[in-house]
Amino acid sequence: xxxxxxxxxxxxxxxxxxxxxxxxxxxxxxxxxxxxxxxxxxxxxxxxxxxxxxxxxxxxxxxxxxxxxxxxxxxxxxxxxxxxxxxxxxxxxxxxxxxxxxxxxxxxxxxxxxxxxxxxx
Amino acid sequence: xxxxxxxxxxxxxxxxxxxxxxxxxxxxxxxxxxxxxxxxxxxxxxxxxxxxxxxxxxxxxxxxxxxxxxxxxxxxxxxxxxxxxxxxxxxxxxxxxxxxxxxxxxxxxxxxxxxxxxxxx
DNA sequence: CAAGTGTATTAAATGTCTTAATACACTAAT
DNA sequence: ATTAGTGTATTAAGACATTTAATACACTTG
Numbered sequence: 384x385x386x387x388x389x390x391x392x393x394x395x396x397x398x399x400x401x402x403x404x405x406x407x408x409x410x411x412x413x414x415x416x417x418x419x420x421x422x423x424x425x426x427x428x429x430x431x432x433x434x435x436x437x438x439x440x441x442x443x444x445x446x447x448x449x450x451x452x453x454x455x456x457x458x459x460x461x462x463x464x465x466x467x468x469x470x471x472x473x474x475x476x477x478x479x480x481x482x483x484x485x486x487x488x489x490x491x492x493x494x495x496x497x498x499x500x501x502x503x504x
Numbered sequence: 505x506x507x508x509x510x511x512x513x514x515x516x517x518x519x520x521x522x523x524x525x526x527x528x529x530x531x532x533x534x535x536x537x538x539x540x541x542x543x544x545x546x547x548x549x550x551x552x553x554x555x556x557x558x559x560x561x562x563x564x565x566x567x568x569x570x571x572x573x574x575x576x577x578x579x580x581x582x583x584x585x586x587x588x589x590x591x592x593x594x595x596x597x598x599x600x601x602x603x604x605x606x607x608x609x610x611x612x613x614x615x616x617x618x619x620x621x622x623x624x625x
Numbered sequence: 626c627a628a629g630t631g632t633a634t635t636a637a638a639t640g641t642c643t644t645a646a647t648a649c650a651c652t653a654a655t
Numbered sequence: 656a657t658t659a660g661t662g663t664a665t666t667a668a669g670a671c672a673t674t675t676a677a678t679a680c681a682c683t684t685g
Contacts, residue, residue, distance in 0.1 A: 394641080405606055432644095433645090434642085453650075453660080455662080456661095475603070476600055485530050496597050500602055501614070543630085574681075575629095
């Protein structure tokens with residue numbers, strides 16, 4: 384389900400959170416679906432439960448999942464996170480585009496680059 | 505010349521390097537121009553000389569500046585860094601585009617976003 | 626020679642991340 | 656009620672990166 388990259392310098396809890404978020408955003412985890420328990424996912428990933436819990440906490444804070452004590456963590460309805468995700472991701476794209484532009488890349492090349500990503504399988 | 509952001513979680517030496525790199529890429533520091541000495545910039549930024557030196561080292565490694573022991577650090581000719589900067593920046597754009605796509609943003613919207621950045625003054 | 630330069634080293638302080646070992650409250654099934 | 660499984664919280668310890676500090680050395684220029 385998830386594979387951690389130990390060469391990546393980012394904290395494990397962030398990696399876990401991001402990968403789950405991507406899964407949710409792409410529909411790999413449907414709204415209402417239950418996530419693995421903190422302890423189970425920690426076992427799967429060979430990671431400390433605290434690390435998984437931090438990942439889950441940040442996901443709940445951002446609205447991707449809903450936590451029910453004693454039951455588990457469930458994927459939220461799309462309406463809970465869709466808008467903020469779009470906003471976040473588009474502002475990231477703007478920032479990157481600014482940097483690309485500042486580096487002297489022409490608009491045509493930048494657009495072509497984005498297009499290629501979309502047209503790839 | 506440079507202002508550090510202590511709310512930013514990234515290391516100071518990376519911030520210094522990035523801000524100088526942006527200045528160079530945008531022509532704020534012309535090729536051949538001399539950079540402040542390690543000690544002087546450290547004083548200006550209220551930062552340890554070691555921190556500035558690390559920033560300068562990474563800039564030299566990437567070809568943005570040329571270091572001459574006993575004399576100082578000088579901005580390299582554009583040809584030294586232009587290509588690698590383009591590559592780096594385009595791969596960053598690809599990564600961001602992947603993320604934008606994964607979040608469910610349509611290609612048209614993504615392209616429009618990039619276009620708007622370029623058409624802005 | 627003197628001043629200013631880049632460079633290197635060692636030590637200490639700090640902060641974050643991660644693991645580990647518990648403990649507690651809640652929920653569901655029996 | 657008991658039990659198993661859940662989320663949550665706490666404390667301690669270690670590993671690691673970042674930064675500061677205090678030096679020292681080699682080089683270049685005037």
